């Protein structure tokens with residue numbers, strides 16, 4: 251047996267990940283060595299392209315690359331950091347190869363640790379999307395932000411416009427999605443997300459969850475990109491299991507008013523999974539729990555902006571029902587860090603990202619009155635139909651697989667949020683005067 255073949259076979263025993271030799275290099279290698287488990291880390295798949303002109307050169311490159319992969323994987327992913335992972339730039343790109351081609355070369359479902367150089371963020375001018383764009387740019391990733399401004403606004407990304415790596419494109423992802431050039435990551439975040447928005451726009455919500463997801467998955471497949479679907483804790487409906495683990499199938503009323511959002515997300519999860527299993531697209535699903543922070547719209551109907559706005563205006567805080575229903579609230583920086591940790595990993599999800607600290611709506615309202623120093627009273631309004639009574643993520647999976655957990659305390663997060671809303675109010679009244 252040739253020395254280089256022995257080297258490869260020794261590498262096989264190192265771990266469970268797959269290294270896929272590109273078709274161009276296939277003829278240079280022994281048939282049985284096309285898919286080689288290399289990295290000593292669970293479930294890592296990478297696509298490595300190397301010069302095909304010499305077999306020994308290929309083996310030498312493989313040894314070098316896998317050594318770096320092992321180092322990267324241990325130091326960055328296992329430690330829970332979501333910074334770049336993957337083989338060196340010169341050998342990591344498999345541009346132009348569709349997810350299907352890559353998938354066929356391995357086992358149908360590709361998970362790759364290739365570098366992320368260019369990302370598409372749908373709904374990037376919204377609350378979460380704008381923070382994602384910002385953090386991606388901070389990590390040196392180019393961002394193409396697609397948004398039709400249905401519930402978002404260019405103002406949310408105004409501060410990014412001068413950034414050379416940022417592009418904002420007005421586009422409805424339910425129509426058609428075309429992005430010229432390479433794309434390494436697609437983050438599908440476009441969708442009305444607050445109950446007020448999706449109750450007002452039920453068809454748009456169903457369309458963006460179905461057609462929007464279909465088109466963005468098509469984009470990821472075409473580009474051979476990793477795909478991350480923004481799903482939601484609402485897929486658990488009014489849960490009969492508490493806290494909610496990813497294995498729980500949920501308790502959703504498909505024909506209730508909230509069904510348009512919950513079922514759109516459940517459908518989009520099914521579609522994402524089908525692309526993964528039948529098309530070999532490298533997908534992941536994140537189930538995001540209630541997130542709050544700067545750039546929420548004051549009037550979007552969600553509890554925190556509503557309470558903060560009311561408290562700052564000295565108006566009564568409108569607590570639904572008797573306020574005993576619980577939510578877990580996660581500060582946006584923590585949520586976005588968790589989302590990107592998943593995006594840059596090889597995990598598929600569904601994975602809960604949220605803060606497991608649970609509090610009642612009444613406690614939240616009282617806290618906001620205190621933090622704003624307001625003299626507002628607390629009033630009670632009718633509980634919305636099908637409003638979940640409890641909501642708390644089990645985040646064991648994210649902690650174990652990504653080393654992620656929220657670090658911002660509710661007090662710190664709420665203080666930041668109150669300060670941001672107060673500054674917005676101040677700026678608004680200055681503009682008006």
Ligand SMILES: NC(=O)c1ccc[n+]([C@@H]2O[C@H](COP(=O)([O-])OP(=O)(O)OC[C@H]3O[C@@H](n4cnc5c(N)ncnc54)[C@H](O)[C@@H]3O)[C@@H](O)[C@H]2O)c1
Nearest residue numbers: 373375376377378398399400401402422423440441443541
């Ligand atoms: N914020 C949360 O607490 C939370 C919780 C769970 C899930 N999520 C999910 O995260 C994503 C973002 O939520 P958000 O809170 O930032 O909401 P948001 O309303 O602030 O942002 C959504 C963005 O999507 C855009 N959009 C909607 N339809 C579109 C279309 N057809 N084409 C292009 N752009 C479109 C909107 O204009 C907006 O900019 C959503 O998918 C939501 O379901 C959010």
